[in-house]
Amino acid sequence: FNKEIIDKTHDLVPVYKLQIAFYEAYGIKGLLGYKKTIEYLRSIKKITIGDIKRGDISSTAEMYAKAHFEGEFEVDFITLNPYLGFDTLTPFLKYIESGEKGVFVLLRTSNPGAKDIQYLKVSPKDEYLYYIIGDRLNEIGAKYRGSCCYSSIGAVVGGTHVEEAKEIRNRYKNMFFLIPGYGHQGATGKDVSLYLNNDNGGIINSSRGIITAYKNYEDGNQRFADYARKAVLEMREDIDSERGV
Amino acid sequence: FNKEIIDKTHDLVPVYKLQIAFYEAYGIKGLLGYKKTIEYLRSIKKITIGDIKRGDISSTAEMYAKAHFEGEFEVDFITLNPYLGFDTLTPFLKYIESGEKGVFVLLRTSNPGAKDIQYLKVSPKDEYLYYIIGDRLNEIGAKYRGSCCYSSIGAVVGGTHVEEAKEIRNRYKNMFFLIPGYGHQGATGKDVSLYLNNDNGGIINSSRGIITAYKNYEDGNQRFADYARKAVLEMREDIDSERGV
Numbered sequence: 001f002n003k004e005i006i007d008k009t010h011d012l013v014p015v016y017k018l019q020i021a022f023y024e025a026y027g028i029k030g031l032l033g034y035k036k037t038i039e040y041l042r043s044i045k046k047i048t049i050g051d052i053k054r055g056d057i058s059s060t061a062e063m064y065a066k067a068h069f070e071g072e073f074e075v076d077f078i079t080l081n082p083y084l085g086f087d088t089l090t091p092f093l094k095y096i097e098s099g100e101k102g103v104f105v106l107l108r109t110s111n112p113g114a115k116d117i118q119y120l121k122v123s124p125k126d127e128y129l130y131y132i133i134g135d136r137l138n139e140i141g142a143k144y145r146g147s148c149c150y151s152s153i154g155a156v157v158g159g160t161h162v163e164e165a166k167e168i169r170n171r172y173k174n175m176f177f178l179i180p181g182y183g184h185q186g187a188t189g190k191d192v193s194l195y196l197n198n199d200n201g202g203i204i205n206s207s208r209g210i211i212t213a214y215k216n217y218e219d220g221n222q223r224f225a226d227y228a229r230k231a232v233l234e235m236r237e238d239i240d241s242e243r244g245v
Numbered sequence: 246f247n248k249e250i251i252d253k254t255h256d257l258v259p260v261y262k263l264q265i266a267f268y269e270a271y272g273i274k275g276l277l278g279y280k281k282t283i284e285y286l287r288s289i290k291k292i293t294i295g296d297i298k299r300g301d302i303s304s305t306a307e308m309y310a311k312a313h314f315e316g317e318f319e320v321d322f323i324t325l326n327p328y329l330g331f332d333t334l335t336p337f338l339k340y341i342e343s344g345e346k347g348v349f350v351l352l353r354t355s356n357p358g359a360k361d362i363q364y365l366k367v368s369p370k371d372e373y374l375y376y377i378i379g380d381r382l383n384e385i386g387a388k389y390r391g392s393c394c395y396s397s398i399g400a401v402v403g404g405t406h407v408e409e410a411k412e413i414r415n416r417y418k419n420m421f422f423l424i425p426g427y428g429h430q431g432a433t434g435k436d437v438s439l440y441l442n443n444d445n446g447g448i449i450n451s452s453r454g455i456i457t458a459y460k461n462y463e464d465g466n467q468r469f470a471d472y473a474r475k476a477v478l479e480m481r482e483d484i485d486s487e488r489g490v
Contacts, residue, residue: 021301021308027317028277035273055326056266056298057356059453063266072272081300083328083351085358106328111302113330120377123368132365208304 001224002037005211006044008225012232016041017049017178017205018075035072048075049178049203053106055081055088062091069095077102079156079178082133086140089153096144102152102176107134108168110158110181131171138172150176150201157195159187159204165194169201177202182235183209189238196243206235246469247282250456251289253470257477261286262294262423262450263320280317293320294423294448298351300326300333307336314340322347324401324423327378331385334398341389347397347421352379353413355403355426376416383417395421395446402440404432404449410439414446422447427480428454434483441488451480 006016023034041048050073054064068078069092080089082105095101108118108130118130134155141151157168159181169177177195181187183206192204213231214220220227251261268279286293295318299309313323314337325334327350340346353363353375363375379400386396399421402413414422424440426432428451437449458476459465465472 019301019305019308021299021305021312024312024318025308025316027312028273028280030312031276032273053301053326053329054266054298055300055328056264057354058358060264060266063264063270067266067269067272067275071270073269081298081326081328083300083326083362084298084354084356085361085363087356087358087361109302109329111329111332113303113332116330116332116381117328117374117378118330120374121368122374123366123371126368129362129365129367129374133362136361 002033003040004225005228006037006040006046008229009210009232010044010046012229012236013046015047015049015203017051017203017207019051019207020073031073038073038075042074047077049077049079049104049205050075051079053079053081055084057084058087058090061088065091065095069101076100077104077154077178079104079106081106082137086136089140093144096152099152102154104154104156104176104178105133105137107137107155108157108164110185110187114158134168134172134175138175141175145174150174152176154178156180159185159192159195165191169195175201179204180207182206183231184212189235189240189242193239193242204235204239206231209235247278248285249470250473251282251285251291253474254455254477255289255291257474257481258291260292260294260448262296262448262452264296264452265318276318283318283320287319292322294322294324294349294450295320296324298324298326300329302329303332303335306333310336310340314346321345322349322399322423324349324351326351327382331381334385338389341397344397347399349399349401349421349423350378350382352382352400353402353409355430355432359403379413379417379420383420386420390419395419397421399423401425404430404437404440410436414440420446424449425452427451428476429457434480434485434487438484438487449480449484451476454480 023030050068080103092103120129122129122132141153145151154176156178159179179192179195179202182204195202210228210231214224214227268275295313325348337348365374367374367377386398390396401423404424404426422440424437424447427449440447455473455476459469459472
């Protein structure tokens with residue numbers, strides 16, 4: 001399934017994000033599929049994002065770094081959860097310094113529950129928690145800015161909340177964004193293009209919108225990879241038209 | 246290694262916590278070791294905690310629930326990260342309702358960086374963020390209270406911060422705690438016993454303090470399991486003496 005989807009879309013898609021939970025759910029066999037999918041993507045020189053959302057104390061984080069930046073599950077980027085604090089990012093920095101790896105830290109996610117914690121207002125300035133975290137990431141990331149001016153410490157910012165997109169983009173001018181929520185979760189080309197910065201500065205991700213597109217068609221089961229391709233093309237057109245391309 | 250440690254300690258230890266990162270770091274082979282260790286612990290009727298600290302939007306969380314409450318990686322309890330919001334807990338509730346599974350949600354961790362986010366003061370009441378989260382967990386957990394009066398929705402509260410132990414225990418009288426930080430991270434029997442509630446209400450965990458105890462002895466490499474047992478006995482004595490047993 002994965003190989004067919006990749007083969008039908010790779011001329012259009014520079015970056016593939018894999019959600020590890022969907023493999024982990026099937027135990028060892030599932031994770032073998034994860035490993036093989038990454039290997040295939042790397043063999044055809046695609047950029048890979050492991051959507052793992054790990055986060056743990058530094059001795060443990062070191063093991064997660066080893067797991068996902070080396071060895072069988074090696075990818076180019078991973079997502080991280082910041083709740084345990086910024087010391088939990090340290091083990092990943094040596095990989096980032098090498099210039100070959102990057103992370104996206106969860107800031108403002110695209111699910112309904114995002115408001116429960118990320119939107120709490122922090123005293124004394126009464127700012128959203130995600131800004132407090134974003135400001136610290138911005139500071140840390142300033143040391144890891146590549147030649148293209150974006151830092152290898154990026155952030156996950158949900159594409160489903162237009163109203164904040166401009167504000168977040170303005171506040172973090174040099175931060176690279178991973179933007180989920182396009183498609184299935186309801187974000188449109190207009191929403192997500194607000195995060196882009198003169199046509200740059202972010203990766204817009206659509207997962208279910210693409211890989212389950214076949215479910216909308218009668219012959220979807222046979223032609224799932226074709227419909228994935230179609231969904232990619234439509235997504236690109238939608239976003240490009242908002243960017244005025 | 247794991248089997249020897251378990252065989253030398255299982256008469257003293259009711260609950261084993263596995264940190265999945267240390268297995269994940271070794272790819273498929275590592276995770277096979279994780280699977281086998283869990284299988285062995287379950288075969289000798291021990292309670293297992295998978296320290297996985299996962300947290301993701303609900304469609305993904307459902308996959309993590311399937312991964313760790315069913316199938317090859319099935320354990321009795323898991324740890325969860327709440328940063329994405331309380332909707333991310335929903336997929337785990339059906340397992341909790343069955344009365345056979347439980348979760349520990351990260352509240353106040355034992356690492357230095359815990360202060361970065363968990364200690365932020367939230368307006369308007371200027372309370373620590375971990376209390377805001379704890380209050381919500383307490384509400385959700387009230388629906389899942391077992392006959393022993395503790396809820397199957399527990400919390401991870403670091404054992405290294407004495408000053409807060411009493412306050413947290415008082416605020417959440419019916420919440421079951423997983424208390425890391427004993428041993429290597431510096432918590433003592435006195436610190437952690439404050440979390441216990443009339444001799445109940447929590448699981449005190451020591452990981453590195455026990456499994457790396459052998460490093461303090463010249464013949465440690467040969468007798469690692471004996472020294473693990475010794476560390477368990479010393480830990481029990483330390484905590485019991487503070488509890489006045």
